[in-house]
Amino acid sequence: xxxxxxxxxxxxxxxxxxxxxxxxxxxxxxxxxxxxYGWRRDWQRRLADxxxxxxxxxxxxxxxxxxxxxxxxxxxxxxxxxxxxxxxxLGLLLxxxxxxxxxxxxxxxRHLVPILTAEEIWCQGFSEPDAxxxxxxxxxxxxQDGEEWVITGQKVWTSMAQYAKWCMLxxxxxPDAPKKHQGLTYFLLDMEQDGVExxxxxxxxxxxxxxxLFLDGARVPAANVLGGVGxxxxxxxxxxxxxxxxxxxxxxxxxxxxxxxxIGEAAERGLMEDPVVADRLGELHLxxxxxxxxxxxxxxxxxTYGQPGPEGSLTKWMWSDTNQxxxxxAADLLGPEALTAGAPWAFELLRARGNSIEGGTTxxxxxxxxxxxxxxxxxx
Amino acid sequence: xxFDLTDDQKEIRxxxxxxxxxxxxxxxxxxxxxxxxxYDEGLWRELCGLGWPGIAVSEEFGGQxxxxxxxAVLLEELGYACAATPFLSSAAAAAAIEACGSEExxxxxxxxLAAGEAxxxxxxxxxCADGVGAAVLVLLERxxxxxxxxxxxxxxxxxxxxxxxxxATVSGGDAExxxxxxxxxxxxxxxxxxxxxAAEVVGVAQRALEMTLAYVKERRQFGVPVxxxxxxxxxxxxxxxxxxxxxxxxxxxxxxxxxxxxxxxEAAALAAAAAADGGRAVAASAIQAHGGIGFxxxxxxxxxxxRAQLDAAxxxxxxxxxxxxxxxAAARVAQATYS
Numbered sequence: 218x219x220x221x222x223x224x225x226x227x228x229x230x231x232x233x234x235x236x237x238x239x240x241x242x243x244x245x246x247x248x249x250x251x252x253x254y255g256w257r258r259d260w261q262r263r264l265a266d267x268x269x270x271x272x273x274x275x276x277x278x279x280x281x282x283x284x285x286x287x288x289x290x291x292x293x294x295x296x297x298x299x300x301x302x303x304x305x306x307l308g309l310l311l312x313x314x315x316x317x318x319x320x321x322x323x324x325x326x327r328h329l330v331p332i333l334t335a336e337e338i339w340c341q342g343f344s345e346p347d348a349x350x351x352x353x354x355x356x357x358x359x360x361q362d363g364e365e366w367v368i369t370g371q372k373v374w375t376s377m378a379q380y381a382k383w384c385m386l387x388x389x390x391x392p393d394a395p396k397k398h399q400g401l402t403y404f405l406l407d408m409e410q411d412g413v414e415x416x417x418x419x420x421x422x423x424x425x426x427x428x429x430l431f432l433d434g435a436r437v438p439a440a441n442v443l444g445g446v447g448x449x450x451x452x453x454x455x456x457x458x459x460x461x462x463x464x465x466x467x468x469x470x471x472x473x474x475x476x477x478x479x480i481g482e483a484a485e486r487g488l489m490e491d492p493v494v495a496d497r498l499g500e501l502h503l504x505x506x507x508x509x510x511x512x513x514x515x516x517x518x519x520x521t522y523g524q525p526g527p528e529g530s531l532t533k534w535m536w537s538d539t540n541q542x543x544x545x546x547a548a549d550l551l552g553p554e555a556l557t558a559g560a561p562w563a564f565e566l567l568r569a570r571g572n573s574i575e576g577g578t579t580x581x582x583x584x585x586x587x588x589x590x591x592x593x594x595x596x597x
Numbered sequence: 598x599x600f601d602l603t604d605d606q607k608e609i610r611x612x613x614x615x616x617x618x619x620x621x622x623x624x625x626x627x628x629x630x631x632x633x634x635x636y637d638e639g640l641w642r643e644l645c646g647l648g649w650p651g652i653a654v655s656e657e658f659g660g661q662x663x664x665x666x667x668x669a670v671l672l673e674e675l676g677y678a679c680a681a682t683p684f685l686s687s688a689a690a691a692a693a694i695e696a697c698g699s700e701e702x703x704x705x706x707x708x709x710l711a712a713g714e715a716x717x718x719x720x721x722x723x724x725c726a727d728g729v730g731a732a733v734l735v736l737l738e739r740x741x742x743x744x745x746x747x748x749x750x751x752x753x754x755x756x757x758x759x760x761x762x763x764x765a766t767v768s769g770g771d772a773e774x775x776x777x778x779x780x781x782x783x784x785x786x787x788x789x790x791x792x793x794x795a796a797e798v799v800g801v802a803q804r805a806l807e808m809t810l811a812y813v814k815e816r817r818q819f820g821v822p823v824x825x826x827x828x829x830x831x832x833x834x835x836x837x838x839x840x841x842x843x844x845x846x847x848x849x850x851x852x853x854x855x856x857x858x859x860x861x862x863e864a865a866a867l868a869a870a871a872a873a874d875g876g877r878a879v880a881a882s883a884i885q886a887h888g889g890i891g892f893x894x895x896x897x898x899x900x901x902x903x904r905a906q907l908d909a910a911x912x913x914x915x916x917x918x919x920x921x922x923x924x925x926a927a928a929r930v931a932q933a934t935y936s
Binding site: 218219220221222223226286476477480481483484489492495496498499500502503506507510511513514516517518521527528531534535582583584586587588590591592593594595596597 | 598599600601602603606666810813814821822824825826827829830831833834835837838841842844845846848849852853856857867870871916918919920921922923924925926927929930931933934
């Protein structure tokens with residue numbers, strides 16, 4: 218057991234830290250979501266120029282072939298430096314690795330570089346109004362028409378669709394397949410066409426991070442099927458398996474920073490003398506550390522056994538619960554100041570409600586833990 | 598970065614699990630408990646013969662010269678078995694004296710503790726595990742956080758709700774700081790003892806979880822195993838989260854004790870807070886998930902619940918550790934702000 222970084226990991230961290238110090242992302246522009254996104258896009262171009270956009274990608278595709286631990290270090294350092302996630306985060310984390318696994322040489326040649334440089338942004342067309350946690354229930358249809366597929370249906374919670382050139386789209390190609398997860402196909406959909414309409418979805422924060430995506434006769438050439446017709450469920454699983462690995466460390470550091478900020482504000486108000494306040498902040502400190510330690514245990518398990526151990530399924534649940542408790546405590550301690558429209562704490566409080574829904578609801582995560590980790594029977 | 602046991606440590610765990618499964622069944626624990634913590638002298642002799650009490654004592658004093666992580670592995674297994682032995686107190690005291698004691702203290706106590714010729718007690722004057730008959734006590738004095746080495750004290754048996762272990766109240770005796778006069782050593786010694794108790798709690802909670810899983814897969818109501826109901830499943834998932842939280846922090850504390858002593862105060866507080874609350878919560882959930890059976894004397898989960906309660910008391914409860922963590926975090930924030 219060794220909880221220190223190896224010489225190689227330390228060298229990686231030091232090099233990145235030095236680069237981030239010399240190349241700060243700078244302060245984000247205020248107010249305008251488009252300007253904010255432009256800032257992140259510029260940031261990714263700078264990362265890509267220096268070879269820091271996709272450290273987990275293999276070198277042949279412009280990455281650094283980073284180990285999982287190095288990848289964790291990367292996200293921790295990015296967050297610690299106050300830098301944003303690269304603009305094309307879905308392309309880097311999801312589309313790129315999925316195309317590397319399932320794509321033809323032509324598809325890889327066509328798509329990987331523009332993902333890396335943020336020249337082409339990607340979004341993810343999985344969820345539908347009636348297919349959230351139950352992805353295999355999706356209804357969007359794809360019908361073959363000569364050398365093309367014609368797509369009709371609706372996707373929802375499509376973040377970055379307003380900026381995206383491409384969409385990872387799963388649609389039903391065989392409605393008569395005996396099981397609902399059969400008969401699905403994974404498409405690389407060009408967003409720039411008439412059959413695609415993007416409608417922003419206003420969320421409880423008042424912002425629009427997400428969109429609805431209406432597909433009405435959108436066309437995809439047969440060459441843009443990924444992983445073969447009817448194989449969409451397997452390809453989609455590749456995308457989903459990639460989803461939570463590296464980001465956890467970015468989010469963990471962000472939450473730590475938020476907690477430190479709350480502790481600072483509580484101290485300024487003399488609230489640390491209150492034993493009840495200290496108790497609740499101590500509990501949050503504990504939960505942040507448990508998350509960090511458990512996430513590292515998860516990395517070791519994957520590096521050793523090729524798959525996460527029982528602790529691997531817990532970190533997203535821990536994070537969302539803790540972030541919600543943290544932002545709620547801020548409202549308790551800071552009062553109306555934290556509830557004023559436009560106040561950063563008010564935003565954090567509202568945004569945190571999404572944490573236990575996005576990327577797998579806590580209810581579904583508990584089901585997964587119960588069935589796959591604990592081996593409990595499924596109710597027929 | 599390798600946050601897992603080594604192969605050698607896993608082997609120690611495997612051997613301990615097998616041995617205790619054979620020697621410390623529930624029938625045996627129950628027998629000891631019902632006779633008022635009548636420790637199994639044969640089992641204790643066997644553990645001493647294997648050198649377990651001296652696992653973290655240097656070879657110079659007849660120990661095995663291993664570390665806090667190996668000790669934690671054994672403690673987890675003894676907690677898992679809920680074994681009725683004075684192992685925790687003796688081994689934790691020996692590890693604390695080995696790591697933090699003065700030359701004189703080490704020379705005086707370690708050989709006898711490592712060989713099992715003498716036993717030790719740990720805790721406070723109000724609640725001391727294995728105090729009766731102990732040659733030496735390691736007491737955690739609350740306000741200062743220091744550990745005191747106490748000999749010649751009067752220990753009166755204290756009957757607690759946990760009859761799988763002997764407890765006592767302590768009066769009198771000659772007390773000296775463990776590791777010299779009020780130095781950091783005495784605080785580190787207390788942290789080592791807490792890390793050891795936290796490691797035991799991980800085993801207690803792991804066993805409670807496993808017994809619960811076995812039961813809810815077997816027990817049928819409404820024509821299905823009760824483990825198929827989501828309310829039961831969610832409870833079990835929460836139990837896993839609490840077990841793994843306690844495990845992450847207990848491993849961190851055991852590792853820090855030897856490899857990064859400067860991180861031990863925080864690591865021990867994390868482990869103590871996670872274990873004190875988590876152990877009780879998991880064991881309480883085990884009783885609930887067993888339904889009516891769980892409330893009976895016959896279903897052995899209550900031994901785990903009782904042990905978890907007393908271990909939490911030995912840890913001094915979670916609150917003081919959370920308070921310590923809060924002030925530590927606040928000090929870091931202040932330092933970052935003003936530097």
